[in-house]
Amino acid sequence: MNIIPPEGQRGAPAYLGATAGMRLLDLENKTASDMVLSEVSKTISRYPVDFRGARIISGKEEGSYGWITINYLLESFMKYSFGGRWVRPVSSKIYGALDLGGASTQISFIPKVEIADPGQRADFKLYGFPYSIYTHSFLCYGQNQALKQMLVKAVEGKDLSRPINIPCYPAGYKSTIAQASLYNSPCTVNSAPSSSLVQNINIIGTGNSTQCQDLLKTIYDFNSCTGKDFCSFDGIYQPPVVGNFFAFSAFFYTFDFLNLTSGQDLPTVKSSIQTFCARDWTELQASFPKERMDRLRDYCANANYILTLLLDAYKFNENNWNSISFMKQAADTDIGWTLGYMLNLTNMIPSEAPASVRMQSYDVWIAAVFFIVLTLALGLLMLLLYCR
Numbered sequence: 001m002n003i004i005p006p007e008g009q010r011g012a013p014a015y016l017g018a019t020a021g022m023r024l025l026d027l028e029n030k031t032a033s034d035m036v037l038s039e040v041s042k043t044i045s046r047y048p049v050d051f052r053g054a055r056i057i058s059g060k061e062e063g064s065y066g067w068i069t070i071n072y073l074l075e076s077f078m079k080y081s082f083g084g085r086w087v088r089p090v091s092s093k094i095y096g097a098l099d100l101g102g103a104s105t106q107i108s109f110i111p112k113v114e115i116a117d118p119g120q121r122a123d124f125k126l127y128g129f130p131y132s133i134y135t136h137s138f139l140c141y142g143q144n145q146a147l148k149q150m151l152v153k154a155v156e157g158k159d160l161s162r163p164i165n166i167p168c169y170p171a172g173y174k175s176t177i178a179q180a181s182l183y184n185s186p187c188t189v190n191s192a193p194s195s196s197l198v199q200n201i202n203i204i205g206t207g208n209s210t211q212c213q214d215l216l217k218t219i220y221d222f223n224s225c226t227g228k229d230f231c232s233f234d235g236i237y238q239p240p241v242v243g244n245f246f247a248f249s250a251f252f253y254t255f256d257f258l259n260l261t262s263g264q265d266l267p268t269v270k271s272s273i274q275t276f277c278a279r280d281w282t283e284l285q286a287s288f289p290k291e292r293m294d295r296l297r298d299y300c301a302n303a304n305y306i307l308t309l310l311l312d313a314y315k316f317n318e319n320n321w322n323s324i325s326f327m328k329q330a331a332d333t334d335i336g337w338t339l340g341y342m343l344n345l346t347n348m349i350p351s352e353a354p355a356s357v358r359m360q361s362y363d364v365w366i367a368a369v370f371f372i373v374l375t376l377a378l379g380l381l382m383l384l385l386y387c388r
């Protein structure tokens with residue numbers, strides 16, 4: 001309401017899309033999630049905007065719209081030749097999208113191979129060209145839910161009357177958690193022991209990256225990929241990653257905190273994470289007094305989670321690691337699924353190429369250079385004639 005001038009507010013379309021946190025609530029308690037959406041809708045309806053509804057978007061939509069957002073902002077879909085014709089954009093210039101939320105994570109890209117599983121394919125026609133992207137959203141693998149799964153694995157089969165070592169928490173971190181809090185999500189409820197969950201559990205951070213990654217790897221089911229050609233985890237089809245990627249949301253927040261967003265190579269990233277995780281909790285708090293405690297505690301776990309997700313699950317490796325850019329913004333705009341959602345709902349990306357288009361800045365440059373060269377050549381010719 002502060003940004004849109006008053007005379008434009010009534011005509012401003014407003015949508016509300018909810019993501020994985022609400023997808024989980026919807027699974028847990030449909031009545032509660034309907035009530036949330038209804039209350040939110042009631043409130044937004046009171047504003048003088050053109051409110052067009054609140055809904056929970058699917059994981060496929062979340063992944064696709066993130067992909068559309070970055071490629072729209074980077075103008076990867078546009079290719080206008082000097083001759084006035086639209087030509088197919090170079091597919092290697094189109095970025096893949098990696099989005100890490102609190103409850104889910106999305107991967108979307110144009111693979112080199114035909115997408116064998118139609119369930120993981122999204123088709124678009126943008127500016128006259130068709131695109132088929134591979135996209136998958138993993139519910140329960142956003143960083144908050146992934147860390148909950150990690151804690152469940154850490155306590156599994158342990159004597160809970162004794163303190164439990166958590167290698168993903170900083171060395172010296174101590175806390176007491178209610179056993180029931182580990183199983184209060186659809187992502188972990190099935191792992192709950194049959195006995196009553198009345199215990200409090202004492203946990204102690206040991207800040208060990210290697211052990212943390214080993215623990216985190218147990219939250220993925222890699223066995224269900226055995227014998228399958230292209231597969232990430234939990235039996236989900238995924239063609240080999242190819243091309244350049246933008247990694248945003250929590251991928252960026254964590255790597256930004258650790259100063260790892262400047263294109264560092266994989267060994268440097270791994271050793272920085274290892275060094276950070278080994279830092280003593282008291283010393284960490286003193287070094288970052290303004291950082292939220294829960295975030296400070298979780299950066300080691302989240303950084304290691306990002307490594308296992310990218311390397312073990314999605315199968316990036318040392319050779320293509322630098323094809324991933326950890327970014328918050330593109331073209332001075334925040335990256336996320338929301339812009340793509342809006343562009344789609346307001347039909348702002350035409351499916352057909354416009355019949356006549358304004359010259360792109362690149363073509364204006366070519367024309368300018370051509371004009372200058374021609375003028376210089378003519379000037380030179382006239383000078384020569386004059387001298388003679």
Ligand SMILES: Nc1ncnc2c1ncn2[C@@H]1O[C@H](COP(=O)(O)OP(=O)(O)OP(=O)(O)O)[C@@H](O)[C@H]1O
Nearest residue numbers: 019020021100101102103104142143144249250253
């Ligand atoms: N400035 C920040 N610094 C560090 N972490 C952050 C910051 N902002 C958000 N986060 C964390 O990043 C994660 C992703 O947040 P985001 O708001 O992008 O996702 P979400 O909407 O919860 O995702 P989902 O699609 O899974 O519902 C969350 O765990 C959140 O706590």
